Amino acid sequence: MIILGLIFLVFGVLQIVLFFKLWGMTNDVREMKGDLQKVAALNFASCENAEIRKKFCIDEMNCLMLKQTEGYTYNHYVSNFIKSQLPLMTSQFQAVIEKYNCSEILSVEDYKNYICDKYNVVIED
Numbered sequence: 001m002i003i004l005g006l007i008f009l010v011f012g013v014l015q016i017v018l019f020f021k022l023w024g025m026t027n028d029v030r031e032m033k034g035d036l037q038k039v040a041a042l043n044f045a046s047c048e049n050a051e052i053r054k055k056f057c058i059d060e061m062n063c064l065m066l067k068q069t070e071g072y073t074y075n076h077y078v079s080n081f082i083k084s085q086l087p088l089m090t091s092q093f094q095a096v097i098e099k100y101n102c103s104e105i106l107s108v109e110d111y112k113n114y115i116c117d118k119y120n121v122v123i124e125d
Contacts, residue, residue: 050105057100061093061111082121086112 068085093108116123 050102053100053102054106057096057102057106058111058114060096060100064089064092064096065115082115082119083123086115087123 065081065086068081068089090108093111097103097106097108097111112123115121
């Protein structure tokens with residue numbers, strides 16, 4: 001019975017050690033993911049194919065818009081956000097265009113027109 005208790009004790013200690021090792025590895029994975037995302041962004045920014053750069057530029061601008069609309073319904077998004085907030089995000093969109101070196105193939109106005117056409121919204125100036 002004592003031998004069985006010692007085996008369980010050793011097994012328990014090893015489980016605790018394993019738990020903390022796995023926990024540490026998840027932090028390493030987060031760091032590696034962040035590093036890989038930075039490398040991927042640099043690769044796309046320096047990519048020779050303009051259409052690929054344009055696609056990633058538009059995707060990132062879409063993500064910026066979605067972050068602003070968390071918690072809203074679709075109708076609220078279309079009617080209020082696009083009409084009121086899209087014109088205010090010009091500087092953020094311009095930063096993304098510069099990040100992906102897309103100024104010769106995509107402008108902020110092009111993106112605004114793309115979104116307005118996609119959601120059938122008219123923005124009065």
